[in-house]
Amino acid sequence: AQTVTQSQPEMSVQEAETVTLSCTYDTSESDYYLFWYKQPPSRQMILVIRQEAYKQQNATENRFSVNFQKAAKSFSLKISDSQLGDAAMYFCAFMDSNYQLIWGAGTKLIIKP
Amino acid sequence: DADVTQTPRNRITKTGKRIMLECSQTKGHDRMYWYRQDPGLGLRLIYYSFDVKDINKGEISDGYSVSRQAQAKFSLSLESAIPNQTALYFCATSDFSGIDEQFFGPGTRLTVL
Numbered sequence: 224a225q226t227v228t229q230s231q232p233e234m235s236v237q238e239a240e241t242v243t244l245s246c247t248y249d250t251s252e253s254d255y256y257l258f259w260y261k262q263p264p265s266r267q268m269i270l271v272i273r274q275e276a277y278k279q280q281n282a283t284e285n286r287f288s289v290n291f292q293k294a295a296k297s298f299s300l301k302i303s304d305s306q307l308g309d310a311a312m313y314f315c316a317f318m319d320s321n322y323q324l325i326w327g328a329g330t331k332l333i334i335k336p
Numbered sequence: 337d338a339d340v341t342q343t344p345r346n347r348i349t350k351t352g353k354r355i356m357l358e359c360s361q362t363k364g365h366d367r368m369y370w371y372r373q374d375p376g377l378g379l380r381l382i383y384y385s386f387d388v389k390d391i392n393k394g395e396i397s398d399g400y401s402v403s404r405q406a407q408a409k410f411s412l413s414l415e416s417a418i419p420n421q422t423a424l425y426f427c428a429t430s431d432f433s434g435i436d437e438q439f440f441g442p443g444t445r446l447t448v449l
Contacts (some may be wrong), residue, residue: 232376265442269440307383324379324438329376
């Protein structure tokens, strides 16, 4: 069975600093998609960034970027210049060949002013 | 107006009661999903539907049923609610390919006493 593991239940970072959230996954598939979603206190799930496994280039969206290591089955999220509005739960998710999302347990990100 | 709406937003009910959670979308997507979120467990898929005539069980379908009344509407029912069904429930949609992001509703917080 495919699994997604987020080993950091909680992370904190000083405002304007950089933080990296970890995610590993387990699959035997070669083509798949990976996502990072953000859930602020409003509880709305918001897509942060996505990565296609067949692309070697790491995805980037403004201050958010990923380090995708396919062989290691690792998909970490880097947030640069952290802002107070980045405080949220962050979920890593894997999309399998049936287009179903398998989710990690989440990492709570705290931003210190 | 929100693209994906859920009603009710919050609900408290008693053990044994029948509950229906409703989801509507204006995105024109064929695919719709129901997830459950519990603290420390991330999201888990309950049911999903790729079109009006196609409904599939997800990881945790026991105790739940669904109805896809139209392309835009997907309802989740708890036939006889029990306390361990207390959770946050999300509806989501995606386009036909499923490889694009899933768009989430605001969630329904259900408490079963």
